[in-house]
Amino acid sequence: QPVTPIKFVLDWKLQGIHAWYYLAEDKGYFAAEKLAVTIDQGDGSAAAVTKVMAGAYQAGFGDVNAIIQNAVAKPGTAPVMVYMIYNRAPFALIVKSTSPIRTLKDLEGKTLGTVAGGAASRMFPVIAGKGGVDAAKVKWTNVAPNLQEQMMLKDHVDGSAVFSVTSYMNLVAQGIDPDKDIRWFHYGDLGVELYGNGVLVSQKLVKDNPQAVAGLVRAIHKGLRDTIANPDAAIAALMKREPLLNKDLEKRRLMYTLKTVMLTPEAAAIGLGDVSDARFARSLIQVQEAFELPRVPTAAEVFDRRFLPPLAERKVAAP
Amino acid sequence: MGNAYIQLSDVMLRYGGGTIALDHTTLGIDEGDFVALVGPSGCGKSTILKLVAGLLRPSAGAVIAGGREVGAAGTLPGGGAHASQAPRLRIGLAFQNPTMLPWLTIRDNVMIPLKIVEPFRQHFGKKKHGDYKDRVEALLAQVGLKGFGDKRPWQLSGGMLQRASLCRALVHDPELLLLDEPFGALDQFTREELWDIMQTLWMDRRPTVLLVTHDLRESAYLANRICVMSSRPGRILETREVGFARPRTLESSYAPEFATLVQQLRMRIADARRDGDATPPAAATATAASLEEVAA
Amino acid sequence: MGNAYIQLSDVMLRYGGGTIALDHTTLGIDEGDFVALVGPSGCGKSTILKLVAGLLRPSAGAVIAGGREVGAAGTLPGGGAHASQAPRLRIGLAFQNPTMLPWLTIRDNVMIPLKIVEPFRQHFGKKKHGDYKDRVEALLAQVGLKGFGDKRPWQLSGGMLQRASLCRALVHDPELLLLDEPFGALDQFTREELWDIMQTLWMDRRPTVLLVTHDLRESAYLANRICVMSSRPGRILETREVGFARPRTLESSYAPEFATLVQQLRMRIADARRDGDATPPAAATATAASLEEVAA
Amino acid sequence: MTLSPRTRQRLLSAGALVGFFLLWELACLAFGVSDLILPRPSQIANVLIDKMSLLWPHAVQTLYTTFAGFVLGVLAGIVIGVGIGSSRLAYDVTYPLLVGFSSIPKVAVVPLFVVWFGAGTVPAILTSMVISIFPVVVNVATGLASTEPELEDVLRVLGARKRDILWNVGLPRTLPYLFASLKIAITLSFVGTVLAETVASNKGIGTVMMIASGNFDVPMVFAGLFLLAAMGVALYAVSSLVEQRMTGWAQRKTDMAMA
Amino acid sequence: MTLSPRTRQRLLSAGALVGFFLLWELACLAFGVSDLILPRPSQIANVLIDKMSLLWPHAVQTLYTTFAGFVLGVLAGIVIGVGIGSSRLAYDVTYPLLVGFSSIPKVAVVPLFVVWFGAGTVPAILTSMVISIFPVVVNVATGLASTEPELEDVLRVLGARKRDILWNVGLPRTLPYLFASLKIAITLSFVGTVLAETVASNKGIGTVMMIASGNFDVPMVFAGLFLLAAMGVALYAVSSLVEQRMTGWAQRKTDMAMA
Numbered sequence A: 001q002p003v004t005p006i007k008f009v010l011d012w013k014l015q016g017i018h019a020w021y022y023l024a025e026d027k028g029y030f031a032a033e034k035l036a037v038t039i040d041q042g043d044g045s046a047a048a049v050t051k052v053m054a055g056a057y058q059a060g061f062g063d064v065n066a067i068i069q070n071a072v073a074k075p076g077t078a079p080v081m082v083y084m085i086y087n088r089a090p091f092a093l094i095v096k097s098t099s100p101i102r103t104l105k106d107l108e109g110k111t112l113g114t115v116a117g118g119a120a121s122r123m124f125p126v127i128a129g130k131g132g133v134d135a136a137k138v139k140w141t142n143v144a145p146n147l148q149e150q151m152m153l154k155d156h157v158d159g160s161a162v163f164s165v166t167s168y169m170n171l172v173a174q175g176i177d178p179d180k181d182i183r184w185f186h187y188g189d190l191g192v193e194l195y196g197n198g199v200l201v202s203q204k205l206v207k208d209n210p211q212a213v214a215g216l217v218r219a220i221h222k223g224l225r226d227t228i229a230n231p232d233a234a235i236a237a238l239m240k241r242e243p244l245l246n247k248d249l250e251k252r253r254l255m256y257t258l259k260t261v262m263l264t265p266e267a268a269a270i271g272l273g274d275v276s277d278a279r280f281a282r283s284l285i286q287v288q289e290a291f292e293l294p295r296v297p298t299a300a301e302v303f304d305r306r307f308l309p310p311l312a313e314r315k316v317a318a319p
Numbered sequence B, C: 001m002g003n004a005y006i007q008l009s010d011v012m013l014r015y016g017g018g019t020i021a022l023d024h025t026t027l028g029i030d031e032g033d034f035v036a037l038v039g040p041s042g043c044g045k046s047t048i049l050k051l052v053a054g055l056l057r058p059s060a061g062a063v064i065a066g067g068r069e070v071g072a073a074g075t076l077p078g079g080g081a082h083a084s085q086a087p088r089l090r091i092g093l094a095f096q097n098p099t100m101l102p103w104l105t106i107r108d109n110v111m112i113p114l115k116i117v118e119p120f121r122q123h124f125g126k127k128k129h130g131d132y133k134d135r136v137e138a139l140l141a142q143v144g145l146k147g148f149g150d151k152r153p154w155q156l157s158g159g160m161l162q163r164a165s166l167c168r169a170l171v172h173d174p175e176l177l178l179l180d181e182p183f184g185a186l187d188q189f190t191r192e193e194l195w196d197i198m199q200t201l202w203m204d205r206r207p208t209v210l211l212v213t214h215d216l217r218e219s220a221y222l223a224n225r226i227c228v229m230s231s232r233p234g235r236i237l238e239t240r241e242v243g244f245a246r247p248r249t250l251e252s253s254y255a256p257e258f259a260t261l262v263q264q265l266r267m268r269i270a271d272a273r274r275d276g277d278a279t280p281p282a283a284a285t286a287t288a289a290s291l292e293e294v295a296a
Numbered sequence D, E: 001m002t003l004s005p006r007t008r009q010r011l012l013s014a015g016a017l018v019g020f021f022l023l024w025e026l027a028c029l030a031f032g033v034s035d036l037i038l039p040r041p042s043q044i045a046n047v048l049i050d051k052m053s054l055l056w057p058h059a060v061q062t063l064y065t066t067f068a069g070f071v072l073g074v075l076a077g078i079v080i081g082v083g084i085g086s087s088r089l090a091y092d093v094t095y096p097l098l099v100g101f102s103s104i105p106k107v108a109v110v111p112l113f114v115v116w117f118g119a120g121t122v123p124a125i126l127t128s129m130v131i132s133i134f135p136v137v138v139n140v141a142t143g144l145a146s147t148e149p150e151l152e153d154v155l156r157v158l159g160a161r162k163r164d165i166l167w168n169v170g171l172p173r174t175l176p177y178l179f180a181s182l183k184i185a186i187t188l189s190f191v192g193t194v195l196a197e198t199v200a201s202n203k204g205i206g207t208v209m210m211i212a213s214g215n216f217d218v219p220m221v222f223a224g225l226f227l228l229a230a231m232g233v234a235l236y237a238v239s240s241l242v243e244q245r246m247t248g249w250a251q252r253k254t255d256m257a258m259a
């Protein structure tokens, strides 16, 4: 069987949350599946989706919600997710703990920072609706991802709509205690049922080389499993790749992500990589409403569980 | 209209600014002739040289050089369709203002024609450090610039630049030599030395020479014919044959006939200046017909 | 060493390239005098003018103009500490190569001194469209450039540019007039007209004039004294007083004494050229002592 | 049918422009290029026409910001360029600093501005200014340094002060250099503004493009790029006109050819 | 103790540079600027020293990429500049397209390159090239357009072909313009490379800065900026040396002053 080359794009620059890919590579899991995987850094979890759509990559680590949008706009060309990694979408609102904003209701008349066109602000009406807040009364300011916390700390905005996993570690790195100094509103706690990032592949790869897809998913899964078992080894693999990284910080990032968005009770129940059909169907509708999509795509257009290893292998204990 | 080697036929030249420098100007020069052009400042002498050199295009009329029409009136820039098939003349032009390329040494400036003009061009790569360099050094030495080949243009005095510019006009053995006050910035002695060099060169190789000068002695010393121009718009008022035997020497230039010729020319130009623009073309033609000859 | 109005005392000038243009050069000019400087091409005449104008700094020796040391030898650029407190002379300089600023019209070029030099400067804003413009137009008309004030420099012929450049040197009524072959590109008649204009101007206002020229008749016609220079490195070989009564006329220039003076000067320069660089400084000084006078 | 050379020239240029877009359109169709990567001009035109009323205020904002930054940048550039061009010390100290600073992508600097001045117009103007200074400095300094000393002598002999010479010779002589640098500075100004708008702003083409790219609306992103390009060309045309007025003396070639 | 003017000059310049950094350090300390916003030079120097062995390969990658892009860009710029400078049609068609294209932030273009050529060195070289073309084009075209016709006449009278004139008059006359544009192009080249590295690459200063900024390791980000600046200055110094060799004729002012 010939070796299949696969170009794989990450959602962001190298971070602790990418450790399992490098662990898989180091342990030869890709090679064992006769895959030659090249991992490139990326510049956004949505951008990863478009890069695969455009054909520049066969696979990537990206946002399922971006796949949903594209599945409607460009049926047939959008990639499919074959292994869900973030069981919860990491959207959250943050305000300073000294802020007068204590409930969602207090947000009316306030200005929030957001990444231009970012999912966190687009999903806001969903939590607003559930909390009885008039979403139209909230003003938004577009801010680059790495400035969201600082703009809030400097009071240029009253709060920010962020990726919790990114923002938490950003705050840590900036010498802020994210648990004490910051008040968090996690979308997941406020009725948003979206999933987050996972492994996505092009439909072409699924059609032409399903064994390769299965192999890729198996290898990544093993890498993730080993990472959960031994995070330090995973971080070591990552550090070998890029010695400039801050080891402790990346470890903490990895652990926080595992804890908050990956190893959820639902994941413990259905296993790593899978989705709950009922919740996934509801999330499709939430995305359709938030982004005003002309139709709700079918789950099959977006997620394909055929390549998942058996459930037994995917079972992990919630930490 | 004539059909000489160099022929300006009823030429009009209007510059961009609207100035009409030449109007109904007609002038013929035979192959191998040595013609001097004299006339008041601003009458269009340099303009005639540029027309013959093909640097300007007549607004009306025709300019022929070596059997080839130089930029017919009204043709578009670059539109060479009207140009006849005769091969281009090998021209040497010493500009009134000795424009040297400032990024080249004097030697390299003088060498430019050898780099551009056939048949020298094809051997340039091989010979630029050998034969050609020697040739240039010899020329520079002849005009008193020995050892200045490595200098830059701005390191030379006005007169030295003018001499270097003359070398550049001569270096490629031109068939047609156009000289615009080539000795104007030189002292009398350097000037007279160069007259002799010019005369020897002309007698040896017989290029066609058109010399613009303000020095009437110079024109009488060097030329076979002297054309006197009117004020702007410049027309040829009169053409004087100069019959003195060659080689002419400084002694011969103190002969009474010589002085008479110079004096007559002086008078003629004085008239020309006085008439100025007023002289109608018809009258000019009439005067031009009354040629006088001074026998040697 | 003398202490005249303009005084070069044992000046040496070495250019960047290493050329020594002047060496042990000494020259004094009294206030209100009219001195002509003649000598072979490249001997350092323009260099002397630039030294007096303060455009160059002597490598050794001193240059004094109007009681003020012009750039003492060896001082750093911009180091004005050595300069004496005498006010700067109002200088008019006609360069050998009539450098006009190409972005200005001829009128504006001629107006430059009025824009820069006190006391004209302070009224420039008010008068540039009135008095000053009239003054410039009058000057231009005097040299035969009426109507060319609006042209750009490249739209003028060589001789016309030279005349415009002369206007620029005169427009601000300078105390010291430095003229570098100002009539070289002009025909004899235009030239003689300008001689008369110059003479009248000098007799009216008595500026100090230093005129570089190759035309010995011109020097004899205009100057009170004529300094003959040696070949490079240029030294003053001889100074001739010119005693002809003023105003001199063209007729007077055909007088025998005039011709004799010109002939003597010619011989002197011929010598100078022959000796060239060989002449040791001591010998030069000796010759300079043997002054001859020609009475009017 | 005969056309004046001028009209023919114009038609030819217009034709070439149209040809360029046609080629683009056809290439996209022929190679089946996804509009996620490179939309066809016709798609972009569609967006531009449909959404013009929405895009317009953003375009105006960007144009205004860019213009302000450009003018400030050019002024600062001239001042620094004159300083560098006339003092050896300024040259030795400022040039390395400027080159170093200019080698830094401005994206790295914008956050500083944003954190100091908040999101909005101020950081955009600042970025636009900062990014457009360097080309002006370089060209002005080079122009001054290569001014022919003969031209300066015309004034020096009159006892002109340094400032007179600068004003009457140095700067006019440098105008062709300056105008060349303006063309470069204009385009950089736009880049700077959009950059800053991308980092933090609620208005402007940069914001539009960020939102559109978040929506995977690539034709809209390209519509933004188109507007930028069009505004760039417009500002360029203006400066080109001024240039022709002011530096005709340096380009008299055509004048000669007409003769 | 007397110093040669040259040495004094050098010392003064070095002193001014040191002063600049000292001022920065002190200002940061005085105003208590957080190192998250603007680290002090000493912190940056620390990072540079500690991590030099790790940073080095990235710097080499960026330098190599930039140099390749710069050379290609300059060559392309000269060719296009000559074309624009010598043909009216090329001028009318190409200039608006170029201005338009240059007004677009290159971030928008890099993804196209990445899709076509994959992540890595190729898009970085391309970006670096594309971004550095325009200044060269503008300056070369301006230089050619402002060449004195008198100088060209020297060759035209000899029946020289257009190419001869370009080669012997146009281009040498344009060298001061060209070298000015090189200074601009060098800095833009670096910006282009780093931009592309930020978007898609696994190596280079751009990547380092993105990784560091992801960790809010601001001193490290600034260490990257410092390296960029230093490399920019180094390349500038090289081109400056070449310039002095080749365009001394245009800057003979000092020559006169020495006399």
Ligand SMILES: Nc1ncnc2c1ncn2[C@@H]1O[C@H](COP(=O)(O)OP(=O)(O)OP(=O)(O)O)[C@@H](O)[C@H]1O
Pocket: B015, B016, B017, B018, B019, B020, B021, B040, B041, B042, B043, B044, B045, B046, B047, B048, B096, B232, C154, C155, C156, C157, C158, C159, C160, C185
């Ligand atoms: N490039 C130009 N543009 C416009 N007008 C010009 C140009 N060149 C010359 N002229 C005008 O054409 C006329 C003739 O100029 P030309 O240079 O031929 O005179 P000339 O006889 O050589 O004079 P001189 O003896 O002073 O050199 C002059 O009136 C001048 O103003």
Ligand SMILES: Nc1ncnc2c1ncn2[C@@H]1O[C@H](COP(=O)(O)OP(=O)(O)OP(=O)(O)O)[C@@H](O)[C@H]1O
Pocket: B154, B155, B156, B157, B158, B159, B160, B185, C015, C016, C017, C018, C019, C020, C021, C040, C041, C042, C043, C044, C045, C046, C047, C048, C096, C232
């Ligand atoms: N800028 C310069 N750099 C170097 N050498 C120069 C410079 N200017 C003049 N020279 C040299 O100095 C000498 C004197 O030059 P200068 O211009 O004073 O001569 P001149 O007497 O005016 O000659 P001419 O009558 O030819 O104008 C010449 O040999 C010349 O080569």
Ligand SMILES: Cc1ncc(C[n+]2csc(CCO)c2C)c(N)n1
Pocket: A011, A012, A043, A044, A045, A046, A115, A118, A119, A120, A121, A145, A146, A161, A162, A163, A166, A167, A197
């Ligand atoms: C709301 C929100 N959207 C996007 C980003 C930027 N971003 C896109 S992917 C990624 C890494 C995590 O997957 C980051 C930081 C953000 N910070 N917050």
Ligand SMILES: [Mg+2]
Pocket: B045, B046, B047, B096, B180, C157, C158, C159
């Ligand atoms: Mg002439």
Ligand SMILES: [Mg+2]
Pocket: B157, B158, B159, C045, C046, C047, C096, C180
């Ligand atoms: Mg001289």
